[in-house]
Amino acid sequence: MIIVLSDSEVETALDLESLVDVVGEALQKQAAGAVERPDRPHFPVGAGLDGPDPEGMGITMSAYIHGAEYYVTKLVGVHEDNAERGLPTINAQVVLTDAETGLPVALMGGTTLTNARTGCVGALSVRAFAPETETLGVIGAGAQARWQTRAIATVADLADVRISAPSESRQACATDLQARDIPARAVDSAREAVDGADTVVTATTATAPVFPAEALASTALVVAVGAYTAKMQELAPAVLEGAETVYADVPAEVAETGDLRAAAVESSELVSLGAALADEKPKRGNGVTVVDSVGSATLDAAVAPVLYRRARASSSGTEISL
Numbered sequence: 001m002i003i004v005l006s007d008s009e010v011e012t013a014l015d016l017e018s019l020v021d022v023v024g025e026a027l028q029k030q031a032a033g034a035v036e037r038p039d040r041p042h043f044p045v046g047a048g049l050d051g052p053d054p055e056g057m058g059i060t061m062s063a064y065i066h067g068a069e070y071y072v073t074k075l076v077g078v079h080e081d082n083a084e085r086g087l088p089t090i091n092a093q094v095v096l097t098d099a100e101t102g103l104p105v106a107l108m109g110g111t112t113l114t115n116a117r118t119g120c121v122g123a124l125s126v127r128a129f130a131p132e133t134e135t136l137g138v139i140g141a142g143a144q145a146r147w148q149t150r151a152i153a154t155v156a157d158l159a160d161v162r163i164s165a166p167s168e169s170r171q172a173c174a175t176d177l178q179a180r181d182i183p184a185r186a187v188d189s190a191r192e193a194v195d196g197a198d199t200v201v202t203a204t205t206a207t208a209p210v211f212p213a214e215a216l217a218s219t220a221l222v223v224a225v226g227a228y229t230a231k232m233q234e235l236a237p238a239v240l241e242g243a244e245t246v247y248a249d250v251p252a253e254v255a256e257t258g259d260l261r262a263a264a265v266e267s268s269e270l271v272s273l274g275a276a277l278a279d280e281k282p283k284r285g286n287g288v289t290v291v292d293s294v295g296s297a298t299l300d301a302a303v304a305p306v307l308y309r310r311a312r313a314s315s316s317g318t319e320i321s322l
Contacts (some may be wrong), residue, residue, distance in 0.1 A: 003308070003317040007109030013310040014116055017154040019303055020127070023120035024277050026302035027249060029065055031274030035298050036064040036071075042229060045077070055079060063297035070096050070308075072301045074110050080205055083169075089142060089205065090114065096304050104322065106308045110300070111143075113307065117299040119147035121249060122201055122223045125273070125291040127155040128282040129247075130199050130221035134159040137197035139190055139210045139234070141165035141173035144203040144225060152199070153182050161185070164193035164211075191215045202226055202234040207258065213238035221289045224259060228294040233258030235290070240265045244287030247273040253294045260292070 005013070029035055040062075046055025056079030064071035076092040083089060092110030097103065126133050133156040138145050141163055149161055161177060161184040163170045170186040177184035187193050190211035194200050197220060202210055204226040213236040216222070222243075226234045240246055240263040248254035248270040255267035273291060276282040311317050 001319045001321055002104050003106045003311065003319055005106060005108035005307070005311050005317045007112045009311060009316050010109050010307055011112045013307045013314065013316060014112065015310075016116055016119070016151055019116060019306065020120045020123045020151065020154060022302050022306055023117055023299050024124050026065065026298050027124070027274035027296075028278045029274070030250075030296060030298045031272045031278065034066045035301070036066075037296065037298055038062055040297065055081070061297035061300065063301040064099060065298065065301050068301065068305065069099060070105065070301070070305050071099050072096055072297060072304050074114075074297060074300050076110070076114070078205075083142075090144075094300060094304050096308055106304075106317075108304065108307065113300065113303055114295075115143050115147040116151070117303045118144060118225055118293070118295055119151035120299075121225060121273075121291070121293045122148040123151035123155045124277060125221060125223045125247070126152050126199055128277060129284045129289050129291070131156065133198040133221070135197045135199075136161045137193035137195075137200040137211075138163050138173075138203065139165070139193060139201065140203035140226065141167070141169040142203065145173055145201070146176055148201045148203055148223070148225065149177055149182060149184065150180060152201070153180075156199075159183060162187045162193040162197065164188075164190045194220075199223065204234055205232065206234050207231055208233055209236035209239075210234050212236070213242070216288060218288065219286060221291070223291045223293070225293045225295075227257045227259045227292075228253070230256055230258055230261055233262055235259045235263075235292075237263040239288070240290060242288060243290045244285040245271055246290045246292060247271050247276055248291075249273045249293045250296050254292045257292070257294060
């Protein structure tokens with residue numbers, strides 16, 4: 001028997017504030033080499049359905065943290081046109097498997113799980129490098145923009161959250177965050193969102209820089225979570241080239257993104273975020289600090305068991321036999 005947990009049941013089992021430390025510990029173990037995390041394939045899907053071009057991208061992600069009771073396998077679909085269909089851009093499913101027997105124990109909606117654990121990367125970054133953050137600029141107005149803001153609000157006393165996006169979705173995002181007692185407001189331009197902000201989050205599927213580098217405060221923290229392929233880019237080269245330190249959750253993979261390919265920053269200059277978090281006082285200078293994240297199944301492997309145990313404790317989910 002396995003338990004099936006819908007995305008809504010996952011969200012019910014989720015305590016975002018407590019997951020921040022779970023994600024931080026997972027990043028530290030990853031940096032220490034205490035995980036198994038095979039390469040994740042990205043492959044176009046949907047070519048031939050409605051013409052020769054693909055409809056989206058499929059991604060397969062797996063990970064095991066040494067000593068853990070379970071490991072995870074996650075299937076992800078990224079379909080940018082879903083926004084026009086009223087559907088999430090990113091959809092995912094997670095299988096949680098017993099590491100000793102290989103038997104599956106849970107199938108859970110992975111979209112909320114993914115959004116929450118990625119949001120925790122922003123929270124960890126703010127807590128480590130910009131705990132004084134009061135003004136937050138957010139570029140993007142989708143699910144990840146919301147989760148980044150929600151997670152950061154658990155570690156910082158936010159006074160002004162500015163949401164920028166090309167469409168009217170920015171107002172919907174701000175309204176959603178306001179309903180969670182977060183002081184968010186829609187602004188008319190990326191420059192307005194970034195100007196003077198203590199921390200800037202980019203959470204988009206862009207292929208070109210999403211804000212002007214000169215608008216960035218000289219001591220700002222930038223958390224970029226959108227670009228994870230060579231064709232995707234959120235940051236202007238000047239942002240990375242002018243940064244005092246560039247941290248990466250998975251340095252080897254961040255080095256291959258469009259952000260880094262466009263900038264004169266060598267992969268050897270990237271600093272492991274997990275290794276930095278293992279220090280009692282992570283390095284933070286007086287200049288711009290960038291945290292560039294591509295995501296990692298290690299975080300799914302850390303978070304999924306927590307949600308599974310919480311769901312079991314509350315008798316949530318549906319038991320089925322395969």
